[in-house]
Each structure stands twice: as C-alpha cells, then as structure tokens.
Amino acid sequence: MDLSVVVPTLNGRDALAASLDALAAHAPAAEVVVANGPSVDGTSGMARTHDAVDVLLELSERNLNAARNAGIAAATGDAVAFVGQDTCVRRAWLDAVRDALADGADAVTGPVHRNVEGGVTTEAEERCEVAGREVVFFDGGNVAFSRDALDALDGFDEYLQTGAARDAAHRLAGMGCEVAWQPDACVLREEADDIAHRLPEDSEDSAWGLKYRSLAYRLVKNYGMGARIAARVVRHALGDALSVGGDVARGDAKLSEWAAAGRAVVPNIWRGSQDGMSARVADRSDRRNPNGVSSRMDRAMARYDK
Structure with a gap:
C-alpha cells in the first residue's frame, strides 16, 4: 500500500515542524503533501526545506477544507491520510492504518491524545445512530481513507468552515462504507490552537x-x-x-x-x-457533496515538488 499524508496548515510553523518530524520518524516512506494557506510566519520556507515534505502547495484561501481537497488532488497514494498541523503520529500509527485498510476498511481512525496539566487525556470511539444510520465519527486530524472511498466522497465539503470531518462521517455511512476504529492509530495533539478552529480575521461569524x-x-x-x-x-x-x-x-x-x-x-x-x-x-447522489474536489479545479496555487 502506497500511503500519502496530507497536512493542511496555516500560520503554524513550529507545530507543523513537530508534526513533520513525527512523520519522518514513524512513516518515512509515506508521500507527505503540505497544503499551506496564506501563512505569514515562515511556514513556507520551513516546509520547503523539511526532509519529510514531498509536495508543498501554496493556497490563496484561508479554508481548511480547500487545503484538504487540494492535498487530495495532489496526492498519488492508493491510500490518503490526514493529520493536523498540530498532531504528531505515534510509533504504531502506520501499522494500524495499513492493517485496517488491508482488512477491507474504507477508512480508519483512532484516538487523539492531548497533553494536559498532570498528564495526557484521550478520546474514545464515538459512534451514534442518526435516522437509522450508524455513523462512526473521526477527527479530521487523524483519519486515513482508501483512495476508492475518498474518490467516492469527492473529498470534503468546502461550504463548511467547521464540522467537515463529521459531515464526511455521515456521508461514508450513507454510502455503506466501513470506518474502522484502531486504538493503535493514535496521534498526540500538542496544541489546542488548531487550524480548524480559526476564523478569518474579518469574519463576522461567531x-x-x-x-x-x-x-x-x-x-x-x-x-x-x-x-x-x-x-x-x-x-x-x-x-x-x-x-x-x-x-x-x-x-x-x-x-x-x-x-x-x-x-x-x-x-x-x-x-x-x-x-x-x-x-x-x-447533489442527489449518496456522496452529498456539491462542494468537493471535482467542483474546485480553478483553485489558484503554486506547487513545489522535491
């Protein structure tokens, strides 16, 4: 299995460097695609020189899901994982992802550990039934898909500024796809300030x-x-x-x-x-995504390959 890892980022140079270091240590053969929003903190220069990065995409949009979708379009692996700019994969993460996808899962996720005062906290598996449909939720900073499942989803819905990973979980369930929970597919989230929770500076939305x-x-x-x-x-x-x-x-x-x-x-x-x-x-199809990868081929960006 050839694995690509997409890392969306925005003004997160130091956290991103730690995330890339973890990928270099624990998934050295993976293709790493960094999708950089309009950062102004030196993220671009750091990413261009980091040994783990294979492709750097420079985006004009301050949109997490536009970055994810740009990464999908650039990734070449037959499986594509997403980690956050502030998440570090752990030693067993790669094997857990590969094993679950090899066993036939369409997507795989696992716990997100967070550093807190006095120790580490973690997330348990989250699933629920919605309108007769069983949905397994995942953190967008720790999930991997088979290429077939990701193509069927057409990536993430760019209408959403928050909650796009939960939306993707609903859509996977609607297509009858299996999302596997692997306790060993865990990541450590070093910071609470994640790109998914940042609003544009001129946003009037609360x-x-x-x-x-x-x-x-x-x-x-x-x-x-x-x-x-x-x-x-x-x-x-x-x-x-x-x-x-x-x-x-x-x-x-x-x-x-x-x-x-x-x-x-x-x-x-x-x-x-x-x-x-x-x-x-x-979009009346099961994928329910009128704002996905295929609808945004006009995205302005620069690309740097190693």
Missing part, C-alpha cells in the same frame, strides 16, 4: 453561529428536513443553552455572552438548514 450553521447544514444535507433531524438540532441547542446558563450562574460567563450566543444560534440554524437543502438538491 463560534456559536458557525457551530449551528454547520450542524443544521450537514444534517439537512444528509438526511433531509424531518422531525427527527429538527429534534436533534433542538436537543443540541438546549444542551448548550443549559451548559452556558450554568456557567453564568457560577460566574464563569457573562449574561451578555449567553444572550449573544442565543441570538447567533437561531438565524444560523435557519441559514444552515436552507443551505443544506440546496446542497441536497444540488
């Missing part, structure tokens, strides 16, 4: 607004407008409202912050639902 627009969009796009989907969105919103309300009661948050979050949620649920239905109509 984190709450983006969260609920993304949630409504991916659920409506994948399952349609229905009572069960509406109830699922409402349960999420009520749970967050109670959680933030508790923070206000304890003095950990301001009442104005709670009110602002509430004002952001409702219009973004509506907007996400409308956009999700439009996307569902635009």
Whole structure:
C-alpha cells in the first residue's frame, strides 16, 4: 500500500515542524503533501526545506477544507491520510492504518491524545445512530481513507468552515462504507490552537453561529428536513443553552455572552438548514457533496515538488 499524508496548515510553523518530524520518524516512506494557506510566519520556507515534505502547495484561501481537497488532488497514494498541523503520529500509527485498510476498511481512525496539566487525556470511539444510520465519527486530524472511498466522497465539503470531518462521517455511512476504529492509530495533539478552529480575521461569524450553521447544514444535507433531524438540532441547542446558563450562574460567563450566543444560534440554524437543502438538491447522489474536489479545479496555487 502506497500511503500519502496530507497536512493542511496555516500560520503554524513550529507545530507543523513537530508534526513533520513525527512523520519522518514513524512513516518515512509515506508521500507527505503540505497544503499551506496564506501563512505569514515562515511556514513556507520551513516546509520547503523539511526532509519529510514531498509536495508543498501554496493556497490563496484561508479554508481548511480547500487545503484538504487540494492535498487530495495532489496526492498519488492508493491510500490518503490526514493529520493536523498540530498532531504528531505515534510509533504504531502506520501499522494500524495499513492493517485496517488491508482488512477491507474504507477508512480508519483512532484516538487523539492531548497533553494536559498532570498528564495526557484521550478520546474514545464515538459512534451514534442518526435516522437509522450508524455513523462512526473521526477527527479530521487523524483519519486515513482508501483512495476508492475518498474518490467516492469527492473529498470534503468546502461550504463548511467547521464540522467537515463529521459531515464526511455521515456521508461514508450513507454510502455503506466501513470506518474502522484502531486504538493503535493514535496521534498526540500538542496544541489546542488548531487550524480548524480559526476564523478569518474579518469574519463576522461567531463560534456559536458557525457551530449551528454547520450542524443544521450537514444534517439537512444528509438526511433531509424531518422531525427527527429538527429534534436533534433542538436537543443540541438546549444542551448548550443549559451548559452556558450554568456557567453564568457560577460566574464563569457573562449574561451578555449567553444572550449573544442565543441570538447567533437561531438565524444560523435557519441559514444552515436552507443551505443544506440546496446542497441536497444540488447533489442527489449518496456522496452529498456539491462542494468537493471535482467542483474546485480553478483553485489558484503554486506547487513545489522535491
């Protein structure tokens, strides 16, 4: 199996260097494609000289999923993995990925360890049933796909600024693909500041607004407008409202912050639902991705090969 590893990055030079060092140590034969957004911190120069990097793509867009999709288009492996700029693969990661894909899985994921004060925390397997469909979720900074499965997905949905990995999990489930959970396919996330959580500096969107627009969009796009989907969105919103309300009661948050979050949620649920239905109509196939790799062949970028 020839493995390509795509690493999207944006202004993360030091964290990226550690991620590339880990790939050089634990997956030395893998093709490494770095998809760099418009970084201004010297990321480009570091990536061009790092021994692990085979291809550097320079992108004009500040969009995580545009970077992922550009990496997919450039990767040549018959399996493609994604790691974050702030995640370091561990010693057993490569064997775990290869074994799962060789056994017939369409995608494979594993835990993400995080350094915390006093030790390390980790994520457990997350799966749930949505509208009769069993979905296995994965972190976009630790997942690998067979080329056939990734081509069937047409990559990630570039409409989404957050939640695109969860959207891909829904779409894999809809196509009947198997996502394997491998405890040994683990990575260490060194920093909390991940590219997926960064907003453009001129963005008028709040984190709450983006969260609920993304949630409504991916659920409506994948399952349609229905009572069960509406109830699922409402349960999420009520749970967050109670959680933030508790923070206000304890003095950990301001009442104005709670009110602002509430004002952001409702219009973004509506907007996400409308956009999700439009996307569902635009792509009626099982892949449900009108904003994928094949729709963005006009992406402006420079490419550097070693």
